[in-house]
Amino acid sequence: MLSDALQAAIDNKTKPLGSLGMLESLAHWIGLIQRTVRPALRQPAILVFAGDHGVVAEKVSPYPQDVTWQMVENFLAGGAAINVFARQHGCTLQVVDAGVNHDFAARAGLVDRKVGYGTRNFASEPAMTAEQCVLAMARGAELVAGLNGNVVGFGEMGIGNSTAAAALMHLLTGAPLADCVGAGAGMDAAGVAHKREVIERAVAKHDVTAPLDVLATFGGFEIAMMAGAMLAAAERRMVVLIDGFIVTSALLVVARLQPAVLDYCVFSHCSDERGHRTMLEHLGARPLLQLGLRLGEGSGCALALPLLQAAVNFLCEMATFESALVSGKDA
Amino acid sequence: MLSDALQAAIDNKTKPLGSLGMLESLAHWIGLIQRTVRPALRQPAILVFAGDHGVVAEKVSPYPQDVTWQMVENFLAGGAAINVFARQHGCTLQVVDAGVNHDFAARAGLVDRKVGYGTRNFASEPAMTAEQCVLAMARGAELVAGLNGNVVGFGEMGIGNSTAAAALMHLLTGAPLADCVGAGAGMDAAGVAHKREVIERAVAKHDVTAPLDVLATFGGFEIAMMAGAMLAAAERRMVVLIDGFIVTSALLVVARLQPAVLDYCVFSHCSDERGHRTMLEHLGARPLLQLGLRLGEGSGCALALPLLQAAVNFLCEMATFESALVSGKDA
Numbered sequence: 001m002l003s004d005a006l007q008a009a010i011d012n013k014t015k016p017l018g019s020l021g022m023l024e025s026l027a028h029w030i031g032l033i034q035r036t037v038r039p040a041l042r043q044p045a046i047l048v049f050a051g052d053h054g055v056v057a058e059k060v061s062p063y064p065q066d067v068t069w070q071m072v073e074n075f076l077a078g079g080a081a082i083n084v085f086a087r088q089h090g091c092t093l094q095v096v097d098a099g100v101n102h103d104f105a106a107r108a109g110l111v112d113r114k115v116g117y118g119t120r121n122f123a124s125e126p127a128m129t130a131e132q133c134v135l136a137m138a139r140g141a142e143l144v145a146g147l148n149g150n151v152v153g154f155g156e157m158g159i160g161n162s163t164a165a166a167a168l169m170h171l172l173t174g175a176p177l178a179d180c181v182g183a184g185a186g187m188d189a190a191g192v193a194h195k196r197e198v199i200e201r202a203v204a205k206h207d208v209t210a211p212l213d214v215l216a217t218f219g220g221f222e223i224a225m226m227a228g229a230m231l232a233a234a235e236r237r238m239v240v241l242i243d244g245f246i247v248t249s250a251l252l253v254v255a256r257l258q259p260a261v262l263d264y265c266v267f268s269h270c271s272d273e274r275g276h277r278t279m280l281e282h283l284g285a286r287p288l289l290q291l292g293l294r295l296g297e298g299s300g301c302a303l304a305l306p307l308l309q310a311a312v313n314f315l316c317e318m319a320t321f322e323s324a325l326v327s328g329k330d331a
Numbered sequence: 332m333l334s335d336a337l338q339a340a341i342d343n344k345t346k347p348l349g350s351l352g353m354l355e356s357l358a359h360w361i362g363l364i365q366r367t368v369r370p371a372l373r374q375p376a377i378l379v380f381a382g383d384h385g386v387v388a389e390k391v392s393p394y395p396q397d398v399t400w401q402m403v404e405n406f407l408a409g410g411a412a413i414n415v416f417a418r419q420h421g422c423t424l425q426v427v428d429a430g431v432n433h434d435f436a437a438r439a440g441l442v443d444r445k446v447g448y449g450t451r452n453f454a455s456e457p458a459m460t461a462e463q464c465v466l467a468m469a470r471g472a473e474l475v476a477g478l479n480g481n482v483v484g485f486g487e488m489g490i491g492n493s494t495a496a497a498a499l500m501h502l503l504t505g506a507p508l509a510d511c512v513g514a515g516a517g518m519d520a521a522g523v524a525h526k527r528e529v530i531e532r533a534v535a536k537h538d539v540t541a542p543l544d545v546l547a548t549f550g551g552f553e554i555a556m557m558a559g560a561m562l563a564a565a566e567r568r569m570v571v572l573i574d575g576f577i578v579t580s581a582l583l584v585v586a587r588l589q590p591a592v593l594d595y596c597v598f599s600h601c602s603d604e605r606g607h608r609t610m611l612e613h614l615g616a617r618p619l620l621q622l623g624l625r626l627g628e629g630s631g632c633a634l635a636l637p638l639l640q641a642a643v644n645f646l647c648e649m650a651t652f653e654s655a656l657v658s659g660k661d662a
Contacts, residue, residue, distance in 0.1 A: 014405050015412055016516040020630075021603060021623025062660040070657040074345050079650025081346055088637070088644055185347040186660065272352060290621055291638075292352025299351070306419070306637040307622075313419055319410025326401040329393040329517065 006031040012320040026311035043149030045092040051222030052101040052118030053160030069102035085302035099221025113139040133216035137228025144232040153241035155298020165249035167218035182274030211256035226250040234264040244271035268304035343651040357642040374480030376423040382430040382553030383449030384491030391494040400433035416633035430552025464547035468559025475563040484572035486629020496580035498549035513605030542587035557581040565595040575602035599635035
């Protein structure tokens with residue numbers, strides 16, 4: 001059994017049993033994903049999907065919608081947090097226009113997969129048509145098919161998307177809406193209460209329960225594209241690195257469609273955005289980092305990458321008790 | 332004020348206020364240590380101090396004492412966890428014989444600062460003389476004076492040293508002994524109970540309260556050498572990176588002698604060894620990682636290094652709202 005062989009390899013390393021904690025379960029997990037006792041991470045990539053949300057018309061974000069495209073420009077110029085962290089770890093970064101409400105000048109580094117100029121306002125009508133939702137997912141899957149590596153991290157940018165993610169969480173996990181709605185990019189308490197009311201009314205309006213219907217009705221182009229990309233990445237046996245609240249909301253959809261995808265997921269961190277911890281518990285996930293991050297962009301994925309590498313490295317490079325001639329426990 | 336300037340620099344970066352969580356406080360902290368709004372980490376080094384403990388005669392460890400020197404050989408051969416993680420992060424590693432009960436063949440990579448062939452058994456007599464304790468501290472300070480970088484992480488190896496550290500914790504924090512004694516390298520419940528009894532009797536025997544007396548009576552050569560090294564590192568305004576239970580026990584001594592040293596400390600992780608969380612709370616410390624590690628060797632320091640680098644990098648490399656032409660919050 002591969003699982004037993006992995007555990008034996010981990011236990012024979014020159015360290016007290018279990019003393020590398022979560023790195024040991026991570027090494028085991030990656031070994032299972034790659035079906036080997038000597039896993040390797042090749043060319044990790046982070047895909048940042050950007051999209052706009054019609055629901056911003058309901059004033060659910062403290063930032064204007066233009067910040068979505070302005071931050072895409074910032075990604076392209078290399079000035080955002082995810083640029084800094086991806087550079088630090090030698091990680092490829094792709095910025096994907098999944099559906100930003102802006103015409104970008106074509107240029108290297110921007111992957112144009114625009115499905116539309118932002119979704120519709122789900123307070124009054126479904127955010128996407130079923131066709132748009134399927135198209136976004138298919139484009140996400142295609143993008144993953146074009147990657148050369150075996151690790152893909154997911155990030156996103158989209159003013160209003162914590163509102164979409166909260167609606168998805170509520171409908172897909174059954175958690176009370178109050179536990180799903182947080183401050184996002186920085187709403188005050190009154191703003192959060194308003195955001196909750198907006199979602200509450202919309203949920204009452206649209207009678208949807210099937211995961212794809214929920215996604216089309218409340219999601220975003222970037223969320224649907226991530227969902228498609230996650231499905232494709234798991235099919236290709238890649239390590240699927242999950243970021244914060246929005247990315248995990250895409251995974252909630254995927255987990256309902258194809259629960260086996262969870263076997264390929266590594267959870268980079270627990271965000272400070274209200275709801276993320278509950279989402280992770282719902283998925284049975286143990287996050288690697290707990291740094292109080294709530295930025296998105298895939299920043300948690302980039303920060304967790306060295307831990308994935310450390311897990312693989314100790315498994316492949318550490319000496320065993322036998323090879324190092326180190327005594328074991330007294331009998 | 333430097334602190335205000337640092338906070339302003341952090342807040343002007345293109346991200347929601349506070350959204351990088353602990354990385355923001357870390358960047359602020361390192362800026363204060365280096366007295367600049369543009370801190371930089373130069374040539375981080377991890378020093379692993381090895382020493383033996385006479386108290387192993389009381390059967391407080393499941394491993395034979397020989398494992399101390401065998402693991403030193405493993406460090407020198409590059410096969411231990413700390414070697415793997417230090418290599419991964421391009422971090423200098425120095426292995427210091429502070430007082431191992433073994434004659435090593437001289438060789439490159441082994442720093443010989445041996446104070447003795449292991450301490451005495453504190454169950455019957457003080458572990459060190461006052462002179463040995465001072466000598467160990469002085470040698471630690473000297474070692475730090477020879478470093479070229481501005482970040483130093485501390486690690487240790489010594490069969491029996493979790494027993495010494497538990498005694499230090501009990502006497503220096505006042506925590507009940509039951510909260511200070513853990514499984515170390517893997518004692519079972521009966522073994523932990525025995526370990527506690529050994530310390531209990533020794534504490535009743537030796538009437539010491541001053542930090543240096545406590546250190547000399549119950550500590551180890553590697554613990555005393557780390558304490559001296561920490562004092563010197565803080566004097567040189569270096570970032571002092573703290574590992575797990577044993578390393579933090581050395582810091583407990585230092586914090587009593589010179590509390591300002593804490594201003595230079597970054598706490599890499601919270602260990603699974605019982606007592607470490609309480610130690611950290613006693614020091615008002617917030618650890619970066621919580622991975623269930625309990626290995627020592629400075630492994631937590633090495634794993635936390637990329638987070639220190641990320642903190643410095645975002646502060647120095649991220650665009651500001653002005654420079655990236657990104658809109659701020661709506662008025």
